[in-house]
Amino acid sequence: MDESVRLRTATEDDRRPLADLLLYAFHERTTDETRELEEMIMEPGRTLVAEDGDTIVGTVAIQTREMTVPGAVLPTAHVTGVSVLPTHRRRGILTAMMRRQLADVAEAGREPIAALYASETAIYPRYGYGPASERVRFDVHSREVKVAGPPAPAGRLRLVRPQQAKAELAAVYERLRVHRVGWSSRPDHWWDFLLKDSESQRDGATELRGVLYETADGPAGYATWRVKDDWNRHGPAADVRVREVVAGDPGVYAELWRFLLSIDLTRSASFHFGAVDEPLQYVVDEPRKLGRSLTDGLFVRIVDLPAALEARRYATPVDAVLEVSDPILEANTGRWRLTGGPDKASCVRTDDAPDLACSITELGAVYLGGTTTAALVASGRVRQLTDNLPTAAFQWHRQPSSIDMF
Incomplete structure (x- = not known):
């Protein structure tokens, strides 16, 4: 320097x-x-x-x-x-x-780990950050799709001002985020930041709007959005700019999207933080009209290798030796025996022959389950040394995602 x-x-x-x-x-x-x-x-x-x-x-x-x-x-x-x-x-x-x-x-x-969004994706692998998730951008022709999906539990939609409904939104999010890989906790000041709704955040659209789906047991889901007004030779053509759709029940999720895609005087909707396996793709009758495109999401950096690998769980039993190089945090360099499964895991140093060899960047890439070791082997980023490749173990039942740009 x-x-x-x-x-x-x-x-x-x-x-x-x-x-x-x-x-x-x-x-x-x-x-x-x-x-x-x-x-x-x-x-x-x-x-x-x-x-x-x-x-x-x-x-x-x-x-x-x-x-x-x-x-x-x-x-x-x-x-x-x-x-x-x-x-x-x-x-x-x-x-x-x-x-x-x-x-x-x-x-x-x-x-034990660090994470970031990359403004320029060529930069951060140099420091050990691997591309750990992707996100789907939806630019929907909303009048050309219909939302099906299972029925929602008995309840109702209620329009809210997001700032005033912060406690209710936070309660729904907090209940669900612990089950969604890649979702982050939201301290109170972060909620204040998200809901501040300053003019500089609007890009010519309306103030932030919100809707809750309420059941007898309380709020079961919510959505927030803005509307960018537009008219053309065919009449009204406003765009619904969806910020979040958060719901655990499939019926509530479908009901929220049904609402967003049918707002009066709108003809399109956009949502840029969908998961690769976002359920919206499977509850509409014409998926092509969702206008899907793929971009990068979270980058993950393993800081404390044994602590990070022991903390997470594995979809299938795993017993493999990883040979890892880390030129920045040398304590991570060496051979590590990873054993575990859905209930527990252990990661200790070993002198045994490795099953695969990689840098800390590739280990960060597979950590959330969004990038497979098999894909990295096929690209030459991971060296497969035996038939014992733990691809299935590192994956999870849902693709990782993140709806927070931090």
Whole structure:
């Protein structure tokens, strides 16, 4: 790294300059409103800054949250805000910050994995982050599909203002997120951030709107969305921009989508955080009209290899030796015997011959069950050394997903 630049932990006094740096780096307008949004989710004690003289020129940050992994919920370093000013690129600042952050997380010993969304996907595998999930974008011709699905339990839809219904939305989400691999915990300040509903978040659409599906036992699901108005030569053509659809019961899930795809004066709907196995694809009569496209989702980095592999569960029994290389966190390098199944797991060092060999990046890619070891073998990213390849064990009964962009 350039000798004129030093790294340090941020302080409370850094909130405003950090907000300004992030807004500049991610090409967003710098206003009091956008600064307030950035400052709402900052944790200065978990934020590194690169400083050149009196100027902050780079930063990486962590949000302290949990994430659901196969069979467990783990403390997970949610990495965010990775940026360097354009005047200080190509000086090794990003590499120094990413390495320092990983060393700090490993030393603290609280979070066995880290996760992030990649603004540029070529960057993060260099630091051991593997592409662990994908997400489906839906751009729906809503008047050309019909939603079937099972009947919902007795109940009703009730329109709500999301800010005022925060407790009800949070209760539904909290009940379900522990069963959905890739979903993160939402501290109270994160809910405030999600529901702030500032003008800068709307892109010309309406305020955030919400609906609850209520049963005799309480709320069973919810959806939030905006509407972008439009008219053309054929009449009304507004777009429903869906933010979240959260429901555990298949009938409630279908009922929420039936509502969203039939709002008056709208002709299309968009939802950009669907799972690869999103049930919407299987409850409509014309799936082609969903306008599906695939993009990357979460990237996962194994920080403490034995702790991470022991914490999750495995779909089938596994007993395999993994030879792993990690040039940044060398404690992860070596041969590890992984044994386990749906109920428990163990991961210990061994001198036995390996069944497969990979880098820590590939291990992060398979960790949530969204990328298979067989696919990585076929691509040459994993070396298969015996017939004992634990592909089925690492997979899970649902594909990982995430509906939080952090």
